[in-house]
Amino acid sequence: IITVNDLRKTYTMGLNQVHALKSVSVAVEKNEYVALMGPSGSGKSTLMNLLGCLDTPTAGEYILNGINVSTMEDSELAEVRNKEIGFVFQTFNLLPRLSALENVALPLVYNGTSKSKRLARAQEVLEMVGLGDRTDHKPNELSGGQRQRVAIARALVNDPAIILADEPTGNLDTKTSIEIMGIFEEIHKAGNTVILVTHEPDIAEHAHRVIRLRDGLVESDERNENV
Amino acid sequence: IITVNDLRKTYTMGLNQVHALKSVSVAVEKNEYVALMGPSGSGKSTLMNLLGCLDTPTAGEYILNGINVSTMEDSELAEVRNKEIGFVFQTFNLLPRLSALENVALPLVYNGTSKSKRLARAQEVLEMVGLGDRTDHKPNELSGGQRQRVAIARALVNDPAIILADEPTGNLDTKTSIEIMGIFEEIHKAGNTVILVTHEPDIAEHAHRVIRLRDGLVESDERNENV
Numbered sequence A, B: 001i002i003t004v005n006d007l008r009k010t011y012t013m014g015l016n017q018v019h020a021l022k023s024v025s026v027a028v029e030k031n032e033y034v035a036l037m038g039p040s041g042s043g044k045s046t047l048m049n050l051l052g053c054l055d056t057p058t059a060g061e062y063i064l065n066g067i068n069v070s071t072m073e074d075s076e077l078a079e080v081r082n083k084e085i086g087f088v089f090q091t092f093n094l095l096p097r098l099s100a101l102e103n104v105a106l107p108l109v110y111n112g113t114s115k116s117k118r119l120a121r122a123q124e125v126l127e128m129v130g131l132g133d134r135t136d137h138k139p140n141e142l143s144g145g146q147r148q149r150v151a152i153a154r155a156l157v158n159d160p161a162i163i164l165a166d167e168p169t170g171n172l173d174t175k176t177s178i179e180i181m182g183i184f185e186e187i188h189k190a191g192n193t194v195i196l197v198t199h200e201p202d203i204a205e206h207a208h209r210v211i212r213l214r215d216g217l218v219e220s221d222e223r224n225e226n227v
């Protein structure tokens, strides 16, 4: 479902170049469950942003569902981002003036769902992540872990085929993490593809495959024997 | 060094009241090393913000270094916040238009340190957290774990007597977490007081005492037997 070949991302800062991804080649099948790990600064979020069509590579190709992403029109890309992919950002990226409910309903606004259906669906997903009593709070009226769960709920609201979650449990206590991992398990069992960045081995244990990055390169790519 | 008696914090939202802290009474001695734990939404950041003089309680008293904080003048409070307390925010709170170096040097601007001394000290602390080669990057040109480390460096730059760190390793891989915990160990050995919020038991292991919150109340407060 996802193939990247010799993917590169370089940032230019004045006279310096930062090679965030030097060359990444990876193939992910439909319905795989992949954990992406590696040191701070090794390129995980950069790779996730490219996979989520939120950014374009400096070089290399990205083939999603058989289509070369660089050949897609902007409108086509927007539709893929909205319907096919659910993205949980490492820094949440919630809109500060909207309530939790409105933030979660936003992807449904873009695909033309009726207002009552949007709010009902957003309510449902917020209850799933344990925030049924916080729907009217704005992001600055929520705890760190609650904001993280709103970001997760927003990624799930459109029932996407591919979940890209960048450190989804970084701000969660053990019990809440287990509940969130349970949700990802169900999404995976339903036939969807899950790629999550984590630095916690306990979280990576849930995945079938672990890809490790180091300095913008794939250091290892292994089946998880225990699953 | 820190005493709170029947501390309360209530947020009012329209007709609703959210009791973030219902009643917290705790005493922390000089040179203690405390881990603050508890479920997402239990009041940890709220308590940290009160201890860091970043917010005022709805009721109860906070005595810092023998002085009742509610009796302090604004200028006195600002001086305490700048010189006595180093605060690592759960959501980093870096200034987006300043480089990492400028962000870290900011507390030194407020206490009148000369420019060359500020930049030298900021450079020193950034090297300590492994970011010597990222000093000119702005926050949006840094990875999540790098931003977290800039926030940590900024909290340390003034050599404060009290470190309040709200989930300082949430975005860090294991190796980098160990390096950061090593820094906190040294700060503690130097005679300072460290209070850190974490949801990771491995991180809490470094502390001498673990205070657990649940629903805005202290659920348990115990010595760490293994240390």
Ligand SMILES: Nc1ncnc2c1ncn2[C@@H]1O[C@H](COP(=O)(O)OP(=O)(O)OP(=O)(O)O)[C@@H](O)[C@H]1O
Residues within 6 Å of the ligand: A134, A137, A140, A141, A142, A143, A144, A145, A146, A171, A172, A173, B011, B012, B013, B018, B019, B020, B038, B039, B040, B041, B042, B043, B044, B045, B046, B047, B090
């Ligand atoms: N400004 C606010 N208005 C209303 N409610 C708030 C506000 N800030 C926080 N809260 C609520 O107060 C409670 C405690 O929040 P707090 O940020 O202290 O939790 P926490 O223990 O730090 O959680 P986490 O582990 O998720 O960071 C939460 O339930 C939150 O929804």
Ligand SMILES: Nc1ncnc2c1ncn2[C@@H]1O[C@H](COP(=O)(O)OP(=O)(O)OP(=O)(O)O)[C@@H](O)[C@H]1O
Residues within 6 Å of the ligand: A011, A012, A013, A018, A019, A020, A038, A039, A040, A041, A042, A043, A044, A045, A046, A047, A090, B134, B137, B140, B141, B142, B143, B144, B145, B146, B171, B172, B173
């Ligand atoms: N806009 C940018 N300009 C310059 N350098 C950047 C930019 N964005 C990221 N970088 C650099 O690219 C490298 C990879 O960043 P990335 O965010 O992908 O790391 P990461 O693996 O997600 O790290 P973490 O675990 O800390 O979140 C980092 O060293 C970072 O400093």
Ligand SMILES: [Mg+2]
Residues within 6 Å of the ligand: A044, A045, A046, A090, A166, B143, B144, B145
């Ligand atoms: Mg990242």
Ligand SMILES: [Mg+2]
Residues within 6 Å of the ligand: A143, A144, A145, B044, B045, B046, B090, B166
């Ligand atoms: Mg918090």
